[in-house]
Amino acid sequence: MVITVTMNPAMDKTLVLDGFTLGEVNRVVLGRNDIGGKGINVSKVLKEFGEDSLALGFLGGILEEVFLKELKTMGIGQRFVPVKGSTRTNIKVVDRVKGTFTDINEPGPVIQEEELTEFLRLYRETVTSGDVVVLSGGVSEGIPVKIYRLLTEIAKEKGALVALDAEGELFREALEAKPDMVKPNDRELALYLGKEHLTEDEIVDAAKELVAKGISKVLVSRGEKGSILATAEGILKAEGLKVLVKSTVGAGDSMVAAIIYSVLKGYGPRETLAMAQAAGAAAVMTEGTKACTLQEVESLLQAATEKIKEEKR
Numbered sequence: 001m002v003i004t005v006t007m008n009p010a011m012d013k014t015l016v017l018d019g020f021t022l023g024e025v026n027r028v029v030l031g032r033n034d035i036g037g038k039g040i041n042v043s044k045v046l047k048e049f050g051e052d053s054l055a056l057g058f059l060g061g062i063l064e065e066v067f068l069k070e071l072k073t074m075g076i077g078q079r080f081v082p083v084k085g086s087t088r089t090n091i092k093v094v095d096r097v098k099g100t101f102t103d104i105n106e107p108g109p110v111i112q113e114e115e116l117t118e119f120l121r122l123y124r125e126t127v128t129s130g131d132v133v134v135l136s137g138g139v140s141e142g143i144p145v146k147i148y149r150l151l152t153e154i155a156k157e158k159g160a161l162v163a164l165d166a167e168g169e170l171f172r173e174a175l176e177a178k179p180d181m182v183k184p185n186d187r188e189l190a191l192y193l194g195k196e197h198l199t200e201d202e203i204v205d206a207a208k209e210l211v212a213k214g215i216s217k218v219l220v221s222r223g224e225k226g227s228i229l230a231t232a233e234g235i236l237k238a239e240g241l242k243v244l245v246k247s248t249v250g251a252g253d254s255m256v257a258a259i260i261y262s263v264l265k266g267y268g269p270r271e272t273l274a275m276a277q278a279a280g281a282a283a284v285m286t287e288g289t290k291a292c293t294l295q296e297v298e299s300l301l302q303a304a305t306e307k308i309k310e311e312k313r
Ligand SMILES: Nc1ncnc2c1ncn2[C@@H]1O[C@H](COP(=O)(O)OP(=O)(O)OP(=O)(O)O)[C@@H](O)[C@H]1O
Pocket: 184, 185, 186, 221, 222, 223, 224, 226, 227, 240, 241, 242, 243, 245, 248, 249, 250, 251, 252, 253, 255, 276, 277, 278, 279, 280, 281, 284
């Protein structure tokens, strides 16, 4: 079973405008609401790919019921811990004239000690040998920065695989427990290395180092520039696909879903990277935080495959 963890889910409210001006009254041309948060997005994309998953995390307030209803409609299993605080709403502003994508993310509910204890009990009870656990996204107040490290350790003790998509101290700490797969973007990897920006060669070197540490798949996403996959078999670089971008939200999550799908299908590195790259491109072509479909991804696979090169350095 695939288990996705979303510690801080969000209702993503996408507002599309033709020109957004600060300090003025702005009129929305198109709007949509999608249940989100990185782990939930991975579950949504996996469902589109025909793969079931179980979503775990925290939900509270008036949005709790909305999330549970939506997950049920989508056919995604869930075991969320109810919390006293309220699940957040994140605003995503798309300016079609300037071509900008702006995220305004709320902090989310403060998690009480007993709520975290209940989550850990549920997590320990749920994860079993052979599972693939996805730990993805930020956490709200009340959750220790070592949380993904602990969840990785528990999953590995039980014989499950772990995929991690987190940033800052959450990422740094979790690396100590050696997750099986990680998907930082180039900015997150730079932050980890204490740098402002990384050249392509520096990304390759850093990814190789993580593989040498025992992380079997390191996928570094680079937005429109594409991505780089490091495994024990070497380095593959994928150039980005030129597509019409409607929303960049959830592009990274679609890549994570593609990695998990590739693990389930037993794909090698080249097929995995093509799938991830096609999924990222399909995601940005999709409105708001709506999940891309397998058909949309497959229609981009050939082009994605042609843009993959092996690093010979
Ligand atoms: N402007 C773009 N044009 C084409 N493809 C894109 C663009 N932006 C992102 N992608 C695709 O999506 C993938 C993931 O993008 P990115 O590196 O921005 O992930 P991320 O920062 O983790 O995203 P998020 O956190 O918003 O989910 C890229 O590797 C690429 O395949």
